[in-house]
Amino acid sequence: MINTTNEGSKLYLYSITSVAILGGLLFGYDTAVISGAEKGLEAFFLSASDFQYNKVMHGITSSSALIGCVLGGAISGIFASRLGRRNSLRLAAVLFFLSALGSYYPEVLFFEYGKPNMDLLIAFNLYRVLGGIGVGLASAVCPMYIAEIAPSNIRGTLVSCNQFAIIFGMLVVYFVNFLIMGDHQNPIILKDAAGVLSVSAESDMWTVYEGWRYMFGSEAFPAAFFGLLLFFVPKTPRYLVLIQQDEKAYSILEKINGKTKAQEILNDIKATAHEKTEKIFTYGVAVIVIGILLSVFQQAIGINAVLYYAPRIFENAGAEGGGMMQTVIMGIVNIVFTLVAIFTVDRFGRKPLLIIGSIGMAVGAFAVAMCDSMAIKGILPVLSVIVYAAFFMMSWGPICWVLI
Numbered sequence: 001m002i003n004t005t006n007e008g009s010k011l012y013l014y015s016i017t018s019v020a021i022l023g024g025l026l027f028g029y030d031t032a033v034i035s036g037a038e039k040g041l042e043a044f045f046l047s048a049s050d051f052q053y054n055k056v057m058h059g060i061t062s063s064s065a066l067i068g069c070v071l072g073g074a075i076s077g078i079f080a081s082r083l084g085r086r087n088s089l090r091l092a093a094v095l096f097f098l099s100a101l102g103s104y105y106p107e108v109l110f111f112e113y114g115k116p117n118m119d120l121l122i123a124f125n126l127y128r129v130l131g132g133i134g135v136g137l138a139s140a141v142c143p144m145y146i147a148e149i150a151p152s153n154i155r156g157t158l159v160s161c162n163q164f165a166i167i168f169g170m171l172v173v174y175f176v177n178f179l180i181m182g183d184h185q186n187p188i189i190l191k192d193a194a195g196v197l198s199v200s201a202e203s204d205m206w207t208v209y210e211g212w213r214y215m216f217g218s219e220a221f222p223a224a225f226f227g228l229l230l231f232f233v234p235k236t237p238r239y240l241v242l243i244q245q246d247e248k249a250y251s252i253l254e255k256i257n258g259k260t261k262a263q264e265i266l267n268d269i270k271a272t273a274h275e276k277t278e279k280i281f282t283y284g285v286a287v288i289v290i291g292i293l294l295s296v297f298q299q300a301i302g303i304n305a306v307l308y309y310a311p312r313i314f315e316n317a318g319a320e321g322g323g324m325m326q327t328v329i330m331g332i333v334n335i336v337f338t339l340v341a342i343f344t345v346d347r348f349g350r351k352p353l354l355i356i357g358s359i360g361m362a363v364g365a366f367a368v369a370m371c372d373s374m375a376i377k378g379i380l381p382v383l384s385v386i387v388y389a390a391f392f393m394m395s396w397g398p399i400c401w402v403l404i
Contacts, residue, residue, distance in 0.1 A: 072136015
């Protein structure tokens with residue numbers, strides 16, 4: 001039983017927002033799980049008997065979840081309005097869970113286990129698209145839920161926690177992939193004179209047929225936990241007002257804000273809930289274009305290549321152990337520099353941090369290119385990649401969303 005006072009219950013507020021923030025963690029988890037699994041997955045489909053798996057196919061397979069992200073993001077507003085914020089998050093949890101199980105065992109019901117073919121490749125990609133739809137929903141609805149639940153004085157902080165949870169989810173899955181891999185080694189991919197790929201007979205076959213399954217399947221546990229916890233959180237007061245359930249909205253506001261402020265906040269919600277959305281060009285075309293370009297540059301800046309292929313990049317740079325440990329270290333550095341951004345953005349400003357981050361990323365990327373051109377292996381290229389990622393996490397990663 002929640003003990004409320006005239007100030008409301010902080011415990012109740014933090015409990016329900018923590019559940020929504022878990023959706024951000026799953027966002028990061030689903031996005032980065034491919035990093036540890038993609039090389040074993042490539043080797044698995046290279047052994048297909050009815051088609052020749054190639055780099056283009058592997059690129060599509062590795063990024064197929066992004067197709068779902070686009071779909072999920074596009075429909076998130078409709079689902080949030082029709083189903084409500086809480087039910088939309090429940091749907092996202094179901095999609096995360098189904099994607100995890102389907103990616104772990106794509107042969108279920110229709111295909112022979114461990115026998116890759118084109119139909120199985122399509123089925124696997126469809127399961128990844130499902131997870132991507134969950135990511136798209138969570139990316140929009142989690143911060144919406146938090147913003148509509150949290151009091152205005154701490155709303156920004158709690159929404160920022162959702163962004164932090166995304167990066168933390170990536171670190172978690174980097175560590176999980178590292179534990180699953182254990183003493184096993186990534187498969188050895190060979191390329192002949194014609195550019196045809198094959199798997200070396202000396203490869204660790206556990207990583208080819210089993211390892212990647214456990215990595216994808218591990219997401220089922222946090223997804224199920226997320227879905228279970230969502231049965232214990234309320235609908236948002238704003239959504240309840242929209243569906244004419246003012247008494248329930250007041251009850252939730254009273255638990256969070258106390259009796260003194262609950263009615264005042266409810267009146268504010270009722271005054272704005274049914275207003276028409278302002279015209280898109282209220283603040284001028286230039287502002288809209290800049291906002292769009294910020295989002296475009298955030299994605300085009302190249303960070304996704306690092307997040308998706310970190311172990312392979314580190315392995316090619318000469319790191320030991322298949323690059324898994326270095327990926328975990330990068331995840332820890334990413335967390336630290338995300339915190340740097342959160343705690344310094346108000347002091348230094350958004351624009352200076354974006355400029356500093358861009359310079360740092362340029363230095364890191366240039367160092368990686370120089371190491372590659374001069375065939376330098378070992379600690380220098382590894383550090384250069386980590387520097388690149390760290391400067392992204394203290395600038396373009398979290399701050400772009402604040403500006404938009």
